[in-house]
Amino acid sequence: MTLTDTHSHLQDDAYKDDLEEVIERAEAANVSKIITMGDTVENSRAALLISQKYDSVYAAIGLHPETAAEAAEDYLDELKKLAQNKKVVAIGEIGLDYYWEKDAEKRKAQQKIFVEQIRLAKELNLPVCVHDRDAHNDTLEILKRECKDLRGVCHCFSGSYETVAELFKLGFYIGVDGPLTFKNAAKLPEIVVKAPRDRVLIETDSPYLSPAPKRGKRNEPANVLHIAEKLAEIWEVTLEEVAEITTNNAKRLYNI
Ligand code: NI
Secondary structure, three states: OOEEEEEEOOOOHHHOOOHHHHHHHHHHOOEEEEEEEOOOHHHHHHHHHHHHHOOOEEEEEOOOHHHHHHOOOOHHHHHHHHOOOOOEEEEEEEEEEOOOOOOHHHHHHHHHHHHHHHHHHHHHOOOEEEEEEOOHHHHHHHHHHOOOOOOEEEOOOOOOHHHHHHHHHOOOEEEEOHHHHOOOOOOHHHHHHHOOHHHEEEOOOEOOOOOOOOOOOOOOHHHHHHHHHHHHHHHOOOHHHHHHHHHHHHHHHHOO
């Protein structure tokens, strides 16, 4: 059995003392591939360095919406340079975050940088990993407008079935993480039941969003197993089948 954690942040300070052990524990839990996401140019560079050190780790590079306001003028050139490395498999995580950003001007800045990075991904023939928090309408509108030759995933999906149906029409995937295992998972299990199985990825978003039974503790890629187990329960299939389906989906989207 092989699991893939399609969304983590291994360069986060949370792992500065024990990254080696974190990767070993992932391997022991059959998590044989991990994608670590960038959120600034510097942080993307750090993600790439980790991917160069460990065979099982791949990097995504990009500016997170929360850092969009501080984007340097040449950030696209910097990302393009990093993307020359073959361990870079996506542009991410990019998108819109209206939960933390209430200012209309700054939201506009997020939109601009989101679109620029989508176009970079298309130019480089890479998928995008999209962060959408409380910005479902604008995210969907941008993805629809830019959908030609675009592929990607809406990570940590938190929207409605109507939104997800639109995403599937665009050929997008959804990423599910720890919240699927929470008692207050709301409509997520229902969405996951209805979703085409070839459109679902599993991810931890570590060090955040630890799944039950690890909720409240630092998260790490080994815990993607708990999300796979929950998915097996919801889909009424074996853990091995979930591993195979979701790993194949990750392979197809990220070419890993
Ligand atoms: Ni993330």
